[in-house]
């Protein structure tokens with residue numbers, strides 16, 4: 001293998017497009033091929049993103065000898081099959097989040113990766129932005145004392161439900177799978193552990209897709225993480241990590257800008273409520289707020305791609321280790337099981353949990 005990773009993309013949808021555009025600023029990566037169910041789409045994508053080779057099938061991409069790594073940007077229910085096929089064809093794989101439809105599928109994918117001597121990584125791009133490492137270092141370094149509460153949200157509102165993979169149960173859609181997986185990942189990252197119990201409430205669509213979900217994760221050390229996710233509602237899409245000595249607010253945790261990404265560290269001096277009230281009316285409060293800015297080179301997707309290059313070419317630790325992906329899937333499995341169980345007990349009910 002050379003000094004640069006040659007990428008093949010499966011699928012020509014929304015994230016494949018963003019990834020291909022973002023990749024242009026990657027230091028050690030280049031696009032080599034793209035495959036689509038439609039040769040016409042593959043050609044249009046290749047022309048738009050200057051990809052040298054295009055194919056009217058996914059098979060042809062993974063059979064292409066000029067490719068080192070395959071990026072799986074297909075619907076969730078297809079991650080398992082196409083990741084395994086690519087690994088067996090000798091390719092490394094960066095697979096979109098959530099890595100599979102279930103933990104069992106994910107475990108099988110990693111087993112095939114090991115057997116094939118290839119690297120498999122889940123594409124949680126927010127983990128490649130240095131902002132995430134920066135606020136996490138503050139938490140781990142004790143800046144807020146013992147972290148005991150995490151709050152996070154990731155919501156958007158779309159009216160485009162027809163033909164949308166996110167609203168299709170057969171393609172493993174739903175808000176938990178689409179965006180809740182980020183909140184769960186961040187909560188587990190802060191806890192540096194797996195939860196001992198999880199609960200969820202959800203608002204369902206007519207075809208029993210969780211359009212909105214809200215839940216909690218409890219960890220043995222005492223930390224409680226609450227999260228909200230949704231595909232038909234707006235929210236602030238922030239994260240807060242609250243501890244015994246202060247708290248950190250991350251205004252844009254999931255897709256931080258490359259320039260001027262921030263987090264705010266507040267160290268509390270009681271009584272906190274009084275300090276907040278003073279701040280609200282413009283009086284100096286007693287809560288010091290330190291705004292930290294983190295800049296990053298390139299684009300979010302070039303950072304993600306270069307992290308993959310470091311794992312493949314240098315043997316660096318992957319941005320998301322296997323245990324992290326499996327832990328995330330285990331939580332998603334349990335939350336989705338609870339929703340299914342509620343539906344079974346209350347058929348026709350659109351609010352469950």
Ligand SMILES: NC(=O)c1ccc[n+]([C@@H]2O[C@H](COP(=O)([O-])OP(=O)(O)OC[C@H]3O[C@@H](n4cnc5c(N)ncnc54)[C@H](OP(=O)(O)O)[C@@H]3O)[C@@H](O)[C@H]2O)c1
Pocket residue numbers: 010011012013014015016035036037038041042073074075076078096097098123124125165177178
């Ligand atoms: N990391 C991120 O920032 C991020 C953002 C959005 C989505 N994602 C993840 O990326 C994956 C794809 O999401 P997306 O937003 O790109 O979806 P999308 O726009 O619907 O694209 C999915 C692509 O998959 C292919 N496909 C194969 N079988 C399909 C089927 N039965 N129905 C629909 N499409 C099918 C299509 O490509 P061809 O027609 O070319 O074969 C389609 O363009 C999901 O796993 C999602 O969770 C990640």
